[in-house]
Amino acid sequence: MLPIVHRNIGWIEVICGSMFSGKTEELIRRLRRAIIARQKVKIFKPKIDTRYSEDHIVSHSDLKIPSLVVENVWDILEQSLEAQVVGIDEAQFFDEDLVEVCQKLANMGKRVIVAGLDQDYRGEPFDPIPQLLAVAEYITKTHAICVICGNPANHTYRKTSDEARVIVGSDDVYEARCRNCFVLPREKESPVKITKRTSRKKKRSNE
Ligand code: ZN
Numbered sequence: 248m249l250p251i252v253h254r255n256i257g258w259i260e261v262i263c264g265s266m267f268s269g270k271t272e273e274l275i276r277r278l279r280r281a282i283i284a285r286q287k288v289k290i291f292k293p294k295i296d297t298r299y300s301e302d303h304i305v306s307h308s309d310l311k312i313p314s315l316v317v318e319n320v321w322d323i324l325e326q327s328l329e330a331q332v333v334g335i336d337e338a339q340f341f342d343e344d345l346v347e348v349c350q351k352l353a354n355m356g357k358r359v360i361v362a363g364l365d366q367d368y369r370g371e372p373f374d375p376i377p378q379l380l381a382v383a384e385y386i387t388k389t390h391a392i393c394v395i396c397g398n399p400a401n402h403t404y405r406k407t408s409d410e411a412r413v414i415v416g417s418d419d420v421y422e423a424r425c426r427n428c429f430v431l432p433r434e435k436e437s438p439v440k441i442t443k444r445t446s447r448k449k450k451r452s453n454e
Contacts, residue, residue: 256356257355257356258353258359258383258384259349259361259379259383259385260360260384260385260387261361261362261376261379261380261386261387262274262362262363262389263362263363263364263380263387264364264390264401265364265391265400265401265403265423266364266403266422266423267307267423268391268423269308269389270336270362270389271304271305271307271336272307272308272310273362273387273389274304274360274362275310275311277334277360278290278360281331281332281358287329287330287332288332288333288334289315289330289334290304290312290313290314290315290334291314291317291322291323291334291335291336292315292316292317292336293318293340294316294317294318295337295413295415301316302314304334304336304337307418312334320341321344324352327352330357331357331358332357332358332359333352333360334360334361334362335349335360335362337362337363338361338362338363338375339363339367339375339376340413343374343378345375346378346379346382349361349379349382350382361379361383363379364376364403365388366401366402366403367403368404368405368412368421369431370402370431391423392423393423393425393427393428394422394423395424395425395428396428398425398427399425400423400424400425401425401426401429402424402425402426403421403422403423404423404424405420406421406422
């Protein structure tokens with residue numbers, strides 16, 4: 248996707264989806280084209296993700312591009328002042344300030360391209376990606392293929408019984424699954440019960 252926008256204006260693009268859906272590949276593809284056009288590009292990833300490389304972002308298919316590792320999301324702002332294009336990979340590992348940092352960069356006239364998981368292994372929205380989606384100009388949802396049945400996969404299934412939200416791993420720990428084949432650990436024990444729930448919004452307004 249090449250946004251039909253214009254000089255001197257920034258914007259935010261988000262590439263999100265499950266693991267093995269090609270998010271990083273798509274991020275690298277967009278950044279490469281900007282580099283070929285001799286735009287000033289800066290690329291970042293959080294310190295937590297050292298699965299493949301310390302100083303590159305690397306896709307599962309072994310595409311790679313040099314990147315800077317940052318501990319704090321505000322470091323991205325500081326180090327991007329000269330950049331025209333800012334790429335951020337594994338964005339779900341940053342805290343909620345990511346949204347403010349991306350907004351500031353876009354307001355400064357930069358193209359900001361962010362890739363990240365939109366759901367955790369329980370299928371819950373993975374902050375701060377949902378908040379970023381709300382303010383982004385362009386959203387691309389990538390899909391993997393379900394390893395069980397071959398349907399498009401929207402979920403990341405954890406094969407181990409660990410319950411921490413963040414466990415860094417690859418296909419040794421995770422696999423892509425579709426809605427039908429994605430079963431939450433707690434539902435394995437007790438089949439899905441349909442209980443009537445008051446909508447959260449309604450509840451709030453009654454308080
Ligand atoms: Zn499936």
